[in-house]
Amino acid sequence: MIGYICKYAPVEIFEAMGVEMHRIEPEVSNFNQADMRMHPNVCSFAKGVLEEVLAGDYEGVILTTCCDSIRRLYDVLKAQLPDRFIYMLDTPRITKDAGICLYESRIRKMIGEYEEFSGRHLDEEKFFALLKARKAEQEKRENAQGKEGSGLSVGIAGARANQNIRRILEERGVKVAFDLTCTGLDRKLLVEEDQVITGYVRGLLSQFPCMRMEEAAGRDQLIAEYADSADGIIYHTVQFCDNYAYEYAWLKGMLKRPMLLLETDYTRQSYGQILTRIEAFLESLGKGRKKGKISTGGKETMYVMGIDSGSTSTNAVIMDTNREIKAFAVVRTGAKSGQSAEKVLEMVLEQAKLKREDLARIVSTGYGRVSIPFADENVTEISCHGKGAHYFNPRVRTILDIGGQDSKAIHLNEKGEVTDFVMNDKCAAGTGRFLEMIARSLEIGIDELGPAALKSTEEIEITSMCSVFAESEVISLIAQNKEKTDIANGVCRSIANKSYSLMKRVGLEPEYMMTGGVAKNPGVVRAVEEKIGGRLYICPEPEIVGAAGAAIYALEGME
Amino acid sequence: MFLVDKYINYVNQEVKKEPEKGWNWMVRGFQANKLKTRLLPNSGISKGYQKLESMMMSLVADSLGHEGSYVWGNIFAPEEIFQCFDRRTLSIECLSCYFSGYHLEDYFIDCAQNAGLAPTLCSYHKTFVGAVESGALKAPSYAVTTSLSCDGNLNTFRYLEKKIGAPFTFLDVPYDCDPESVDYLAKQLREMTGQLEKVFGRPFDEERLRRIIAIENETRRELLRFYELEKEHEYPGEIISQLYLMMGTHLLMGTEEFRDLVKFMVEDIQTYPRFTGKRILWVHLLPFYQETLRAYFNGSRKYQVIASDIVLDYAEELDESDPFRALAVKTIRNIYNGSYAGKAEALGAFAQAMEADAVIHFCHWGCKQASGGSILLKEKMKELGIPMLILDGDGIDRRNSHDGQIKTRLEAFLEILDEEDGNAVGAAVSAKKEEA
Known part of the structure; x- marks a missing residue:
């Protein structure tokens, strides 16, 4: 079997020689080999192919000069597997006659080398027949x-x-x-x-x-x-x-x-x-959603619940048919999101003085939305934040949501529908988790970080874009004996910079709203407001916006 | 210095507020700096490097000051052909570095990323595209790029053509080096001159191209003499001096002024005392702003960056009688083209010929072609018993270079170089790396 990756690879030629051709589509769990033999910043696909080929049983691999990462993949594979048919086929970027002529001669040369390597032979008539059959199929x-x-x-x-x-x-x-x-x-x-x-x-x-x-x-x-x-x-x-x-x-x-x-x-x-x-x-895009069952539990007023299972907190909101919030609760998400969901359900029912069967419909959202057994439906946190934001303030067009492990910016139209969104969930920089890390380094509570930042007198720039680097930058600032308040403010401004570029990418249309736990941090709020040159609307409980949105989805599901 | 900083700060703010006006202030600043480098040259470095800095400042200031006098190119574009039309080639990589003189690289990079470009893209390309996106930089009459040595070239130039209508020629550089490949590229070069005749409204003079190539050959011979003399003499420079030298060998190759400068350097270096410190061969880009590297190498008489692969990426004579094929051969046989095994071989031979004590490979953020081969190069150097250090960072964006990390790695490496010699060092460095 010979592996290949590129659509320009002359797959049928090898097949006519009786070779099984396999398009490599890696799905790997780590890049251990690639990080060791290439570099972490090389394209993930090329790294995946390296893992796959080193682990697999390929007679050879046909690569094309398609990009920088693949060129280096060839170099590394060639060095690692000298006895296999690792071939770099130079593919012209110009498709006019000169390019066709050059590519044909390259392919003929490759055929010659493979014939020598394998002892197989290309019969042009067989090749023609194969092409005809393929074309007909x-x-x-x-x-x-x-x-x-x-x-x-x-x-x-x-x-x-x-x-x-x-x-x-x-x-x-x-x-x-x-x-x-x-x-x-x-x-x-x-x-x-x-x-x-x-x-x-x-x-x-x-x-x-x-x-x-x-x-x-x-x-x-x-x-x-x-x-x-x-x-x-x-x-x-x-x-x-x-x-x-x-x-x-x-x-x-x-x-x-x-x-x-x-x-x-x-x-x-x-x-x-x-x-x-x-x-x-x-x-x-408005994919149609299924309507739900209605069970009012014998009471006259109907209640629904939205539950937002995030990485840091699990939040629940109970709403009545008039879209009034009857009760809400927030608990810290433990190691098992299912357990936290049970706990928040119990708490919010108690506050609302209701029983489980009084809830006509439950919609879940957040990272753990699929792991909540008692939910009737799940909707992504992006749509729910949009819905919730519109509920709290219909003038809002741009939402910044900073949660425990991701941050996102969402754009809404005047009807409160999501028209665009971007998410950063690949790294911790600019998230609540990052603030927790820094607070620990500064030896202050997470709740003290924001108020401390407001007392800052000296401007400190945290330049690193990676949270790990930024943390070590903070540690060296501590070593330089900088004031905690100034460092805290530097960190808030670094988050604001990241947030600004997210918001910019969805259009930065006023009015603005901030949701998620980090919206309670006055240092970050001030820094973001300075950066965008406008006010952020923050509702009294910024953590429950997603859950409120989910509750509205539940109501809509029954209308 | 206070006034300079104030000006830089003013221009920085102006570009962000009113990009067109800001651009004019930027160009005026380059012109003022050109005068400064002539009248008050950087005192810590040798005379040749002083003149070099001033020459490159003039290239940028004079070109940008006269619209229509230059084209945009990449660093491997055949600037010799543009000289025949009396046009300078300003490479986008180098211009990005000059923009960072006003500390605008982060602003421009953010502009490019906000437009949708990938954060993992090379920062030189992002800075340049961002300068256009911000409204500061306007299109020139023409542009040229090769596919060598990275994917960013075609994509950046194509994007800018669509965005602001900067027309360009794309030169596809084949990977293999055989007569067919040379014909393929030579034909593209010849066709480009036909296109340029129309763009610039004047005939192409092949005889002039031959003369330019003759000067280029002479310059390359002089540069090799300079490298030979560097084995004996010290010649203090800064890490940025290697970048200026790279600009010379890629943007002014074949001009009399650059040849005369290299000749001057050959004479001048002989007046310097014997060099007894450590001789470093630098591979790939140099982060000229980086505080620790500046502290260790700028003006140093203990550790000297004696050469960089980006300066002399093709060392053979060009055949003047067949100029298009000669330029095609030069581009195809460039060490940045073809397999990395070929590059590692060439760099190994170069390090030995230069009697380098060590090699430092800088992995520039976003540069897959360089970073992806760094381990292969390290293995090659290990084979040759030459210690090698791999540094990660960014050639232009300070936010991607972490000083603490660079400092620790560099200092440990230099400590090892100072303590031991030869094979033992290579082993020690590897051990150190593995521990890390």
């Missing part, structure tokens, strides 16, 4: 493809993606209108009897161009045409692959359809993060 498949349904449809574009995105969409009954990623496109086979290989090579190079190709300049127009056939677009990028972000930046100002930027890193762990973003995106 393709045409049959295309004709068999069903006509469109009436439901929601989403298109996928951007960098190569594994099957998870498609799977999540299909499982939710969403139609994939198109998939223009390298891994989503069908192969383009040109079958020309009089010049089999030349024709084949021309076909390879005339595929929908990836970002490395000169012709990619025309991608935006093509994507825009496709975009009209979908309700929204998921634009995929790979962590530490920067090429597609350029296109995202350009398309963002050009496409009329809603677009979600989705970054993945080819680890199994990233599935949850992808899921939240896609679900929130589908919710913002």
